[in-house]
Amino acid sequence: MDARIDIDETVSIRPISRRNVIDGLRQLGLRTGDRVIAHVSLSSFGLVEGGARTVIEAILTVIGSGGTLMMPYFFPPWYQGAFDPWNPPPTTCGAVPRLLRTWPGAILSLHPTHPVVAVGLDARPLTEGHERVSSVGKDSPVDRIAKMGGKVLLLGVTQWVNTTIHTGEAYAGVPYWGRPRPDRPRGRWAIMPDGQKVWIPLPEYPGDSAGFHKIEPFLVERGLIAFGLIGRARCRLMAGQPLIDGVVEFLSRDRGGLLCDRVDCTFCPWARQFLSEHAMAVGPKSGIDDRQKRGQPCWSKNC
Numbered sequence: 473m474d475a476r477i478d479i480d481e482t483v484s485i486r487p488i489s490r491r492n493v494i495d496g497l498r499q500l501g502l503r504t505g506d507r508v509i510a511h512v513s514l515s516s517f518g519l520v521e522g523g524a525r526t527v528i529e530a531i532l533t534v535i536g537s538g539g540t541l542m543m544p545y546f547f548p549p550w551y552q553g554a555f556d557p558w559n560p561p562p563t564t565c566g567a568v569p570r571l572l573r574t575w576p577g578a579i580l581s582l583h584p585t586h587p588v589v590a591v592g593l594d595a596r597p598l599t600e601g602h603e604r605v606s607s608v609g610k611d612s613p614v615d616r617i618a619k620m621g622g623k624v625l626l627l628g629v630t631q632w633v634n635t636t637i638h639t640g641e642a643y644a645g646v647p648y649w650g651r652p653r654p655d656r657p658r659g660r661w662a663i664m665p666d667g668q669k670v671w672i673p674l675p676e677y678p679g680d681s682a683g684f685h686k687i688e689p690f691l692v693e694r695g696l697i698a699f700g701l702i703g704r705a706r707c708r709l710m711a712g713q714p715l716i717d718g719v720v721e722f723l724s725r726d727r728g729g730l731l732c733d734r735v736d737c738t739f740c741p742w743a744r745q746f747l748s749e750h751a752m753a754v755g756p757k758s759g760i761d762d763r764q765k766r767g768q769p770c771w772s773k774n775c
């Protein structure tokens with residue numbers, strides 16, 4: 473994929489302006505009125521005049537007042553105390569979502585481990601009730617924005633951080649999706665906007681994403697990714713729903729196709745074992761193996 477992008481080394485010594493980012497986003501295919509979930513590595517651009525503010529302003533300029541910008545504001549589940557959306561723990565998703573949370577009109581959803589922050593016309597319907605639904609699976613904000621015709625923007629990051637692929641895993645019904653994990657809390661206390669402290673159950677956790685790059689050739693083959701370069705940042709733009717559908721198709725052929733091969737991974741070896749035990753427990757009578765061989769999805773209620 474990177475072979476498609478020629479890096480002009482002289483770009484790296486010039487600071488990236490707001491105009492450069494706006495032009496780059498438009499070349500990539502971002503349009504007025506778009507709803508977009510963006511994953512951004514600020515340092516990947518090289519030097520950006522105005523830093524995170526410039527990137528946010530550029531995206532908001534392109535999508536306009538009729539568009540919506542959403543970003544993940546995830547953090548690890550081990551922080552101390554109750555989740556307070558007015559004073560949340562620092563996100564691990566970088567400087568750009570940290571700044572977006574302070575943007576005029578920004579809404580942080582109330583999920584205590586996988587909140588999103590959104591600005592724009594559909595910020596409220598995207599974030600509303602997140603604490604009562606899946607973190608990143610069905611009916612999560614990530615799913616909702618795809619269903620609303622939204623796009624997925626990766627700026628200087630790879631498919632590794634593409635949360636919408638987790639949503640696709642949920643729709644694919646891979647047996648490891650959302651299984652309770654002994655190394656994760658089953659819920660968290662959270663402070664609601666009315667000041668009430670409530671227990672929010674966390675029945676599911678997305679798995680590992682280190683193997684998500686494996687789907688990129690499949691998506692490229694179907695013409696589902698637009699590539700571009702802004703400064704030194706390699707950028708990708710995809711439509712959300714076709715991406716989810718693509719993940720479902722990909723996983724119908726290989727249920728473990730998005731698990732990683734890192735020796736230090738604590739999730740994927742467990743997930744592979746689980747897939748293998750699940751296949752044995754369900755057995756050939758269900759016809760799952762035959763369906764998988766034919767590249768069709770599994771419809772077993774146990775899946």
Ligand SMILES: [Zn+2]
Pocket residue numbers: 680681682683731732733734737738739740741
């Ligand atoms: Zn892994």
